[in-house]
Structures are given as structure tokens and as C-alpha cells.
Amino acid sequence: MLINELSKRTGVSIPTLRYYENYGLFKGVSDEKVKTNNYKDYDESIVEKIEMIKGAKEAGFTLSEIKKLIDSWYNNRLSIDKKVEVVKNKINEIDSKIRQLKNVRKLLSECIVAIEKGDC
Amino acid sequence: MLINELSKRTGVSIPTLRYYENYGLFKGVSDEKVKTNNYKDYDESIVEKIEMIKGAKEAGFTLSEIKKLIDSWYNNRLSIDKKVEVVKNKINEIDSKIRQLKNVRKLLSECIVAIEKGDC
């Protein structure tokens, strides 16, 4: 698919997609058979990749962190153990973020009680 | 306390504290009795406020969102119901972030299985 469809499929704007591609998060391929243009083609796997990027961003990871994760993910020079380690580290970070969020949630819940008592 | 102590108590750098104060997240008071300087005094409640800011930032909220929350929190013109509503909305946002994080976590866990199978 072309970038316009990719944008519609993922809900990510075209400039942002180009920014991501330029950043190295994924790569579309110019069709070798077509010599008249260098329009790039993006396949289904890139839709998935972008959904993953969106999720990771929502989760508070930077593009740089996401890139590192993707790089080790798809890097065949890394051993399986090494890849697993990278991903496990990311999972630990996520767990810590979830704990932090639960903390803030607790604070806010307590705050509601305080507000209702008129203490705020 | 002065800004130096505030910085030490909260672990937030002095430039960042000044940036926050300027942003309107809190406000120190210049001692009226002392005419020779305009050093600002920060009390315990500001330490608490900054801890809250740190937590909210960790949780992925922007300074602008945090400011809105603080403003409604300490705004006496808002009814109790209105304040509770604002905080409850924030709690919903946090719940949604937690769900998002759990999603990404699941994706990564699945990825580990895929890597171990050699599919990555």
C-alpha cells in the first residue's frame, strides 16, 4: 500500500509516518519494476509495526527507546538470549510504570475523599 | 524554606523548580517583613505539591495537564462536585493508560515466545 493508505489504516498522519521512516523505525520499499517513480510500498507487517509504535508511545517510551527495541528485535546478528533479554527489560520498565500509575491513582482517590470532606 | 532546600527535599533541580514556578504550578512567597531581598519562601505544602507533580509526570501527564488539575484542585470557586469530577476524569485517564501498558506488555510477552521459536 502507498503512504496515504498506510496513514488511513494506522491513523498516523503522513508527515509523521515519513518522520518515523526517516528516523529508521520502519522502511517502505520502492517497487523495482516501476522505473517511473520511487513511490514506496508498505505491507501489512508495517501496519502492525506502527500499531506497536503507537502502543509503546502511549506507554511513555521515546522514539529512541522504541527504535532500540525494534532494532534488536529484527537484528539477526543478536543471539536469541540477547533479544529475549532486551524485551524482558522493556517488560520490567512497563511493570514499573504500571506501579507508578497505580500510586498516582491512589493519591487521586485519597484526594477525592479530602475534597468531599472540604479539605481541599 | 528557600529554593535550595526545596530542591534538596524534592530532588528537583533549582532551574527546574523555577521553571515550574514560572509555569504557574506553585508559588513561593517573598517575606513581606524582609525588605532587603525578595528571596521566596516555600512551605511544606509545596513539597507535597511537587511530589504530586513528580508522580503525575512519571505517569505521563504533561505540565499543562498537571496545571489544570492543580488549578481546579485549589480553586475555591469550583464546587465540590466539579472538583471531584475533574479528579475522577484523571483517574479514568490513568486507568486507560494502565490498560494500554498491559496491552504493550502482552505484545512483548508474545514477542518473547516468537523470538524463542526463532520467528523474529
Next chain:
DNA sequence: TACAAGTATGAAGTATGGTATATACTTCAT
């Protein structure tokens, strides 16, 4: 075939959340 719409590329601009720097005044320890 003409022209609107789509695509690629590079460069500049924007918003956020800071940090660094310069200047000037104040306080504190000796």
C-alpha cells in the same frame, strides 16, 4: 492533454520541557 491530487525530499518552523549563561543583588563565614 490539462489539471487536480498524490508522492518524495529537504529545510525551516513549532511546542514542550527543560538546561545554561549572564547579570546583579544578598547573605554568611571568617
Next chain:
DNA sequence: ATGAAGTATATACCATACTTCATACTTGTA
């Protein structure tokens, strides 16, 4: 009373994550 350290203010600078703009080429449609 003097020098080091602390405080206030303003401005400049920086990184990140985009968005906008300018330019130029390509494609599809009437």
C-alpha cells in the same frame, strides 16, 4: 569587610517529536 556562596531574573540554547513549507515529479480523471 571581603570573598564565596546563594538568590532572582531574563535570555539563550538544547533535544524531542513533530508540522509546515517549498519544490518537483507522477498519476489519475475529465
